[in-house]
Amino acid sequence: MSNEIEIGRGKRGRRAYSFDDIAIVPSRRTRDPKDVSVEWQIDAYHFDLPIMSAPMDSVMSPATAVALGNHGGLGVLDLEGLWTRYESPELLLSEIRDLPAGAATRRMQEIYAEPIKPELITQRLKEIRAAGVTVAGALSPQRTQEHYQTVVDAGVDLFVIRGTTVSAEHVSGNAEPLNLKRFIYELDVPVVVGGASTYTAALHLMRTGAAGVLVGFGGGAAHTTRVGLGIHAPMATAVSDVAAARRDYLDESGGRYVHVIADGGVGRSGDIVKAVACGADAVMLGAALARASEAPGQGWHWGPEAHHAVLPRGERVEVGTAGTLEQILFGPSGTADGTLNLVGALRRAMATTGYSDLKEFQRVEVVVSPYQPR
DSSP states (O other): OOOOEETTEEEEEEEEOOOOGEOOOOOOOOOOHHHHOOOEEEEEEEEESSSEEEETTOOOHHHHHHHHHHTTTEEEETTGGGTOOSSOOOHHHHHHHOOHHHHHHHHHHTTTTSSOOOOOOOOHHHHHHHTTSSOOEEEEEEHHHHHHHHHHHHHHHHHHHHHHHOOOOOOOOOOOOOOOHHHHHHHHSSSEEEEOSHHHHHHHHHTTTTTTTOOOOSSSSBBBBBHHHOOOOOOOHHHHHHHHHHHHHHHTSSSSOOOOEEEEEOHHHHHHHHHHHOSSEEEESSSHHHTTTTTTTTTTTTOHHHHOSOOOOOOOOOHHHHHHOHHHHHOOOOOOOSOOOOOHHHHHHHHTTTOOHHHHHHOOOEEEEEEOOO
16 A cells, blocks of 8 residues: 655655654563663674764763763764864853854854864864773764864774765765765774665665664754755654665675664654664664753753854754753653653563563554644
8 A cells, every 4th residue: 555645736745754653562471671681782882772872062072972881872972063173162062052042053153163173083082982981973974084084093983974964875066075885995993874764865875884874864853954954854764764774785785784773853762762663773862862961061952053154954952951861861760751761761661562672672563643742
């Protein structure tokens, strides 16, 4: 049965679903949450939690990357952010938090106009490595050619190439585009790349040799991509489509498994549960971690799209502070809104539906059940 609907006589579109549109269904078996494993491994790197941080200045500093690593997740530092433009960015972070709404975008454009300093990339990554946790840093596709050697020389373990949308086939008449396949082949570290939101785009990224594909764009709390560009990817459908590409690429490649990481629209514990149910191996969290008391944004959240020099596609938003990083990950929770004890919620959902690990939980039954919050 076709899932397409007629928009008008000249255009048809496929119906797509967000996480709010679906729900998981309990099975005939339940488990003790203590018997459930949420461990995750990508390449040679093992993590107790299937959680990566979004590389955003409001979410990650070198110190918070270390803290998340010590808790069992993976902190990803934005290597084009304030920490690689300024020796001491704390005062600028405070200024951004205090900016009046009408002046925030313009002033952030000025602050982020400061050039990236390669020596600061090296310094920040070495600070994280000195703490003994897995080191991950992110660059946009536009900056990767310029700075990747500095990143690799600094000893990064996982390299993230993250943009609003990243394709394996970028066409430019003005400059030589990044050849992802050649770049990843020549690199000695695993690469996670995205965003992608369709089966075809993800399959092409997998064929470049990427270790993981980030799924989603335009759906995060601080994004205005749908308003500015008219682009949006409902995440339940996007993750499911990319998971299908992973399955087919596994057959095509003779057994090479590429990890699917939901990135966008994963703001609360129920979204994490549904992301894994739709086929994600892990999630990349922005706003959910920006609510930690240790987060550099101190209750405010913004991404690199918010200060784009020509066409901002994001904004600084107030997400509030829900608790410490430990409380956000492991509780205890004093609220019922899905902002605290994210890992406990995932464990309980898996236990309630009878699954013992993440791979099994990807097979859980899902129904379409649009949710109208009060």
